[in-house]
Amino acid sequence: LAAQSSPAVSSKAFAGKWQAGLIEQHTYKLGEAGIPGTSTYTLRGVILQGKKVLEVEVETHRTLSFGAQQGKLVSHSLTWMDPATFDMQESRLTATMNGAEASYLHAIRQGASISVYQKLRGSPDDTRHMDAQGIVIDDNAQNFYIERLPWAAGREFEWNRYNAAQSRLISNKASVEQIDKDTLQLKIVTDIAPTSLELTGKPRIVSRVVIAGTEQLKLQ
Secondary structure, three states: OOOOOOOOEEHHHOOOOOOOEEEEEEEEEEOOOOOOEEEEEEEEEEEEOOEEEEEEEEEEEEEEEEOOEEEEEEEEEEEEEOOOOOOEEEEEEEEEEOOEEEEEEEEEEEOOEEEEEEEEOOOOOEEEEEEOOOOEEEHHHHHHHHHOOOOOOOOEEEEEEEEOOOOEEEEEEEEEEEEOOOEEEEEEEOOOOOEEEEEEOOOOEEEEEEEOOEEEEEEO
16 A cells, blocks of 8 residues: 555654563674675663663674775674663664774763764764754664554654764654555655665564665565
8 A cells, every 4th residue: 555645653652662681683684795794683671770771782794805805894782772762872882893993982862962972993082962852763773663663554753863873863754655465665764865664574574674775684
């Protein structure tokens, strides 16, 4: 069914459910042919400083080729979120090249803003701040978040997404493009490039992500 226009629904319509331990885990093949690799996304319910939070862990392994040589790029991130809304509270991202730390990034919510501390090998440390009114969905948590929204023909949802690489908030507006027995097709519009997502299975999980016509993730 083609999506019909309707008023966008705020991300506040989402209501998460907390449970202890592993909730969901998926491994994706990365789509860039020149930098092959995989990313494993894990969602858990944990206790952090005495509070129930949702934790998203992402580990990515990629291979970079430099002529006859190869480099092993590994990134590891942890994001902690409010269990009822998926609102980001804190995130940490570390990247290593051939075992040596290449970059470190730490973002933490402080009231209505997010403070970002970044350390890149060979560059001076950098700290910056951004306005973060309302609910913010971390980029690594977005697929888990989308899977839990009550999609139906004609429904639209809007949310702000935090992107660690760009250290800024990106406005997302998503709508249903097509629904059939096995697949839900979504379109997400941002100020960067349009994104298409496929959700399959019961319950549905994100099985494919295409950005600007190029496949980025495919469920293994």
